[in-house]
Amino acid sequence: MTSADASRAAADLLVEVRDLSVTFHAGGDGGSAVQAVDGLSFTLAPGRALGIVGESGSGKSTVAAALLDLHRGTGARVGGTVRVAGTDVRAADERELRRLRGGRAAMVFQDPLSSLDPYYAIGDQIAEVHRVHRPDVSRRAARARAVEVLERVGIADAPRRARSRPHEFSGGMRQRALLAMALACEPRLLIADEPTTALDVTVQAQILDLLHDLRAETGMGLLLVTHDLGVVAGSVDEVLVMRGGRAVEHGAVGEVLRTPREPYTKELLAAVPRVDAEPAVRGARGTRGADGVLLEAVGLRREFGGRRNRTTAVDEVSLTVREGETVGLVGESGSGKTTLGRMLVRLLDPTAGTLRYRGQDIGALGDRELRPIRSELQMVFQDPVSSLNPRRSIGESVADPLRAAGGRDDARVVRRACELLERVGLDPAWYHRYPHEFSGGQRQRVGIARALAPGPRLLVCDEPVSALDVTTQAQIMELLGELRRDLGLSLVFIAHDLAVVRAVSDRVAVMRGGRIVEEGPTGEVYGRPTHPYTKGLLAAVPVLDPEVSADRRALRATA
Amino acid sequence: MTGYALRRLGGALVVLFLLTVAVYALFYVAPGDPAKLACGPRCNPGQIQQVRERLELDAPLLTQYLHFLQGLVAGRDFSSGTAVLHCDAPCLGLSYQSGTPVTELLGDRLPVTASLALGAMVLWLLLGVGTGLLSALRRGGTTERVLTGLTLVGTATPVFITGLLLLMVFCAYLRWLPFPSYVPLSEDPEQWAWNLLLPWTALALLESAKYARLTRASTLETLAEDHIRTFRAYGVRERSVVTRHALRGALPPVIALTALDLGTMFGGAMLTETLFGLPGIGQLLVHSVRVIDLPVVVGVVLGTGAAVVVAGVVADILYALADRRVALT
Numbered sequence: 106m107t108s109a110d111a112s113r114a115a116a117d118l119l120v121e122v123r124d125l126s127v128t129f130h131a132g133g134d135g136g137s138a139v140q141a142v143d144g145l146s147f148t149l150a151p152g153r154a155l156g157i158v159g160e161s162g163s164g165k166s167t168v169a170a171a172l173l174d175l176h177r178g179t180g181a182r183v184g185g186t187v188r189v190a191g192t193d194v195r196a197a198d199e200r201e202l203r204r205l206r207g208g209r210a211a212m213v214f215q216d217p218l219s220s221l222d223p224y225y226a227i228g229d230q231i232a233e234v235h236r237v238h239r240p241d242v243s244r245r246a247a248r249a250r251a252v253e254v255l256e257r258v259g260i261a262d263a264p265r266r267a268r269s270r271p272h273e274f275s276g277g278m279r280q281r282a283l284l285a286m287a288l289a290c291e292p293r294l295l296i297a298d299e300p301t302t303a304l305d306v307t308v309q310a311q312i313l314d315l316l317h318d319l320r321a322e323t324g325m326g327l328l329l330v331t332h333d334l335g336v337v338a339g340s341v342d343e344v345l346v347m348r349g350g351r352a353v354e355h356g357a358v359g360e361v362l363r364t365p366r367e368p369y370t371k372e373l374l375a376a377v378p379r380v381d382a383e384p385a386v387r388g389a390r391g392t393r394g395a396d397g398v399l400l401e402a403v404g405l406r407r408e409f410g411g412r413r414n415r416t417t418a419v420d421e422v423s424l425t426v427r428e429g430e431t432v433g434l435v436g437e438s439g440s441g442k443t444t445l446g447r448m449l450v451r452l453l454d455p456t457a458g459t460l461r462y463r464g465q466d467i468g469a470l471g472d473r474e475l476r477p478i479r480s481e482l483q484m485v486f487q488d489p490v491s492s493l494n495p496r497r498s499i500g501e502s503v504a505d506p507l508r509a510a511g512g513r514d515d516a517r518v519v520r521r522a523c524e525l526l527e528r529v530g531l532d533p534a535w536y537h538r539y540p541h542e543f544s545g546g547q548r549q550r551v552g553i554a555r556a557l558a559p560g561p562r563l564l565v566c567d568e569p570v571s572a573l574d575v576t577t578q579a580q581i582m583e584l585l586g587e588l589r590r591d592l593g594l595s596l597v598f599i600a601h602d603l604a605v606v607r608a609v610s611d612r613v614a615v616m617r618g619g620r621i622v623e624e625g626p627t628g629e630v631y632g633r634p635t636h637p638y639t640k641g642l643l644a645a646v647p648v649l650d651p652e653v654s655a656d657r658r659a660l661r662a663t664a
Numbered sequence: 665m666t667g668y669a670l671r672r673l674g675g676a677l678v679v680l681f682l683l684t685v686a687v688y689a690l691f692y693v694a695p696g697d698p699a700k701l702a703c704g705p706r707c708n709p710g711q712i713q714q715v716r717e718r719l720e721l722d723a724p725l726l727t728q729y730l731h732f733l734q735g736l737v738a739g740r741d742f743s744s745g746t747a748v749l750h751c752d753a754p755c756l757g758l759s760y761q762s763g764t765p766v767t768e769l770l771g772d773r774l775p776v777t778a779s780l781a782l783g784a785m786v787l788w789l790l791l792g793v794g795t796g797l798l799s800a801l802r803r804g805g806t807t808e809r810v811l812t813g814l815t816l817v818g819t820a821t822p823v824f825i826t827g828l829l830l831l832m833v834f835c836a837y838l839r840w841l842p843f844p845s846y847v848p849l850s851e852d853p854e855q856w857a858w859n860l861l862l863p864w865t866a867l868a869l870l871e872s873a874k875y876a877r878l879t880r881a882s883t884l885e886t887l888a889e890d891h892i893r894t895f896r897a898y899g900v901r902e903r904s905v906v907t908r909h910a911l912r913g914a915l916p917p918v919i920a921l922t923a924l925d926l927g928t929m930f931g932g933a934m935l936t937e938t939l940f941g942l943p944g945i946g947q948l949l950v951h952s953v954r955v956i957d958l959p960v961v962v963g964v965v966l967g968t969g970a971a972v973v974v975a976g977v978v979a980d981i982l983y984a985l986a987d988r989r990v991a992l993t
Contacts, residue, residue: 173897207898214897219890223989224912233908234898272989286898 119294119326120149120172124185126350127167127176141167143350144185151293154320154327156337156358159347160373160574161545168347169298169330173206190293208238211287215299217279221271227282228252228267235289254285258315276438277308281315288319294326295319301336305437305601310645313340314658332574334377335647338362339654346370359651376579378604380631380646397428398464399595400449400482400563405458405468407444418444420619421458426563431589431596433610433627435603435642441619442599446565449597450482451475480510480559487568489548493540499551500526500536506558525554529584546577553584557592564588565597570605582609603646607631615639669977676973683969687962688729696956702760718743719760732757732962756966757959759952766963769948776846777944780867780936781929783860785922787868792875793918797911799876800883811876819873827866827939834862844940863940867933871925878921879914886913916986920979927975931968 127142141164149155159165170176174194176183187194190209192201206212214220222230231254232247242250248267255263258281271279280300287295297316301309317340320327329341337344337358344361346353346369354367365371407419419441426432426449436442447453448460451467460468467478486492493502504512504522512518523533529550540548549569556564566585570578586609589596600606606613607627614624615638623636634640644661648654699716700707707715716722720731734740735755742749742758749765751758756766795815799808818826834841844862847855886892887910895905934946945964952960984990 175893175897203899203901205899206896207900212894212897214890214894216890220894222891222895222909222913224909224987233904234895234900237898237900270988283894286894290898 117151118148118188119151119153119190120147120155120328121188122147122168122172122185123187125168125171125187126182126184127164127171128182128184130180130182141181141350142171145347145350145352146185147345147352147355149294149326149328152320152324152326153343154329154341156329156331156341156344157347158331158334158337158344158373160332160576162349163347164350165330165332165347166298167350169212169296169328172294172296172328173210173212174202177202204238207234207287207290207292209292210294210296211290211292212296212298213280213283213287213300216303217276217283218271218303220283221279223271226268226270227274228255231255231267231282231286231289234286238290250289251285254288255282257288258282258285258319259311260285276304277311280304280308280312284312284315284319288323291323292325294328296328296330298330299332300329302331302333306603306647307437307641307645309336309647310661313647314661316340317658333647334362334374334575335649335654338649338651339647339658346373362649362651373575374649376575377649378575378579378582378602378608379649380604380607380643381648398425399428399430399462400426401461402445402449403459403461405445405448405460406456407441407448407453408456417619419448422616422619422621424449424614424621424624426595426597428562428595429589429593430612431598431610433606433613434597434599434616435601435606435613436616437601437642439618440616442616443567444619445616446484446567446597446599450484450563450565451479452484480506481562483556483559483561483564485549485552485556485564485566485569488572489545489552490540490572492552493548493555495540498537498539499531499543500533502540502551503554503558506555510559522554522558525557526551528557528588529554544577545573546581549573549581550584553581553588557588561594563595563597565599567599568601569598571600571602578605585609603631603642615642669981672977672980673974676970676977679973680966680969683966684732684962685729687965688725688732698760698956698958701955702957732959756963759960760957761952761955761960766959769960770945770963770967773943773945773948774930775848776942777930777933777937777946779846779849779856779860780863780933780942780944781926783857783864784867784871784929784933785926787864788871788875789918789922791868792872793879795872796876796879797883797906797914800880800887800910801906803884815873815876818869821870823866823870823933823935824939826869827862827936830862830866831940844942846942863936863942866939867929867936875918875921879918882914882917883910886910889913916983919986920983923975923979923982924972927972927978928968930971930975931964 123146125142125145126140129139129141143164145164145168147155157165157168171183171187172189172194174183174187174197183195189205192205192209194202194205197205221227228248228251231251232244235247235250236242236244239247252263252267255267260266260278260281271282274282300316301312304312313336316327319325327341329337331337341358343356344358345355346361346367348369354361354365354370361370362374365374402422402424405419405422405424406417408415408417410416422441422445424432424445434442434445444453448455451460455468458468459466462478462482467475470478493499497505500519500522503525504518507518507521512521519536523536526533526536531547531550531554540551543551553569569585570581573581582605585596588594596609598606598609610627612625613627613630614621615630615636616622617638623630623634623639630639631643634643644657648657697712699712699719699721702719703712703715720728731740735751735753735757737753739753739755740751742751749758751765754767756770758765759769795811799811802808831843835843841862842859844859847859849856887906892905892909895909896902931945933944934950936942937944937946938950945967948960949964952964
């Protein structure tokens with residue numbers, strides 16, 4: 106190949122990244138340096154789609170930001186070359202860079218709520234961006250263009266809705282609006298950084314389908330950054346697996362997902378809970394046949410708000426939890442699953458209905474009578490960051506409930522707290538360390554140890570693994586299964602992730618709009634769902650096989 | 665929103681009622697004989713007694729208070745031996761000193777205080793929001809350090825020091841400005857502004873420091889938000905990102921604080937008014953306290969209280985209007 110050929114080939118590429126490295130400096134000059142990206146190279150041909158996958162901290166989002174040189178002026182040190190749509194990004198001056206940003210390569214961010222300015226109408230924000238790249242367009246024409254792209258991404262009644270502010274849109278609509286903003290300038294490359302992570306599974310499927318259609322229509326290239334291998338399977342041609350700032354494996358999506366070469370990729374794939382297979386997590390499910398009823402809710406109801414704007418979060422729900430059993434509660438956001446979970450442990454008072462624990466009606470007990478029962482009903486929360494007191498050491502956090510239960514002998518309380526830390530797989534020597542020194546998975550272990558401290562019979566786990574990476578997620582689920590087996594605990598496992606719930610539950614209840622629409626043994630609900638809502642949910646779950654994924658998209662398109 | 669405002673104003677009435685009780689009670693435990701003070705230094709005991717009867721000061725405390733409340737709601741008549749003076753509702757009573765209705769006194773003084781407060785507000789917003797924005801953009805640089813230092817000096821210096829310095833430099837030494845004396849706006853707008861320039865500046869210097877800090881903090885907070893990143897990633901100029909998006913996000917708390925400060929200032933800026941000889945409400949209060957002119961003091965305190973409480977409601981409503989995500993309940 107002559108050098109002229111080589112440069113023409115390079116010019117034809119949409120993205121060309123050579124030996125990219127990004128270093129962040131924490132705490133000024135004297136602080137430690139973090140190498141987020143370390144010698145990464147890849148290319149993307151026009152119209153093709155590349156998925157960059159990895160766990161948190163792998164550097165995948167840093168790569169996405171480097172494509173538009175969003176690191177410029179932040180103090181991060183960037184090395185290597187980055188060419189996007191014919192522009193040498195790192196050498197470009199401000200004007201050239203502004204022309205590239207949005208004009209030739211547009212970016213869609215993870216959290217659609219915070220990614221739009223809360224103070225301006227959505228249509229105006231799209232029009233503003235459009236006019237940046239097309240200064241000859243009048244204000245009126247830019248507004249019209251905004252309405253046009255909003256219509257294209259499926260916003261109903263777009264002329265009117267263009268005047269709404271972001272908080273008047275739902276999560277899915279906001280993500281559509283961000284896609285519309287990207288679309289407005291007709292870019293050749295779309296960079297999507299975790300575009301569906303904050304969304305419910307059915308909405309996620311809609312957004313991914315939309316993304317697919319837009320690409321087919323405009324021929325733009327796609328760089329999709331995600332932690333979710335299922336999302337990648339149906340949306341891209343090639344996959345790049347990242348770990349610690351380096352590429353682990355790079356290849357066609359079908360090959361990487363079906364026949365991975367690298368051990369890390371295999372590990373990652375094995376950790377993904379499957380919605381369509383028997384659970385991979387051993388010991389998660391207990392033996393059936395335990396039939397002593399532990400907790401029974403009948404016609405439970407909870408309302409919020411005042412007289413005028415009353416909403417019913419949980420509406421006449423009945424649920425039984427037997428001894429040693431795990432009941433899974435699945436549903437999308439706003440379905441009332443968290444409210445129900447909190448009522449089960451009496452963190453929230455039911456508006457109506459009865460709640461019986463071991464045959465005793467506890468739904469209407471006062472604080473004093475409830476106290477002995479409180480220690481038997483405990484809760485593990487979703488966000489291990491905000492549910493631990495940052496100013497208290499992890500050991501103290503675990504010891505607190507022991508003291509609250511009347512532990513007077515401090516040496517014994519501390520010893521018991523250390524035992525609990527050890528039980529959940531943490532070193533008791535870390536007793537005096539603070540939450541910020543730990544990873545997400547370790548913090549969730551602390552949360553579990555704290556819930557175990559009072560010696561509960563029932564543990565309500567509210568989205569205990571949804572903030573964690575897949576490998577960590579698998580470890581926490583393993584731990585919960587072990588605890589349940591060894592301590593004979595009953596679990597109520599609340600999650601929006603259908604695969605996670607399948608992996609741990611004996612029975613499953615599907616919630617929607619404050620009601621349970623379907624309930625039964627896990628195998629039956631997942632294998633032969635009867636309610637259309639359950640069927641829809643299951644059909645929307647991303648699968649790891651690209652072909653199956655394409656078939657499902659076709660099915661959704663015809664439905 | 666209307667319902668919210670009405671409910672808040674209802675609460676405000678309760679606060680104001682409690683305020684009248686507190687002020688009345690305070691003044692009756694204070695030393696000094698109002699009748700003697702109202703009569704003047706040359707009165708004999710007989711004359712003092714006459715004054716006391718005319719002013720109803722011999723009546724029990726509760727009766728006086730109830731009469732006061734009656735005047736507030738329905739108006740009342742005052743007899744000065746021969747003539748009867750009617751005082752329309754809301755009647756705050758007659759000044760012990762001059763015999764004029766308190767509402768009239770307040771009405772005379774209000775334009776002065778309002779001129780001072782509103783003019784100073786314009787200045788302190790320009791100064792405060794300007795420096796705040798500038799120091800947010802030049803974070804960590806020399807500009808920011810200098811501005812932060814200046815605003816600190818501004819807050820730390822009492823208004824009577826700044827005011828005196830201004831008077832000495834601009835009126836006595838440079839003679840660029842007249843020694844301030846109030847000229848009504850309706851009479852001569854130009855003279856009105858020239859005479860108020862120094863008091864405005866003195867007040868604004870004191871207040872702007874607070875606004876600079878608030879603007880700086882909330883601009884930095886907004887600049888760190890995700891939507892700013894979105895507009896940068898779409899090639900929007902840094903200048904538009906800051907003025908259109910960051911500043912817009914920083915404004916709601918500034919607007920709310922302005923409303924609250926204005927409310928307080930309508931009760932009179934005592935030090936500034938006294939220093940510059942402006943016949944405003946603050947000056948009236950200082951004078952009335954000195955001579956124990958009870959009805960005037962009660963009137964001013966009540967007026968100030970009303971202004972502060974109303975300003976609180978207005979601040980909340982303005983905040984909700986500036987940030988539509990806030991729902992008032």
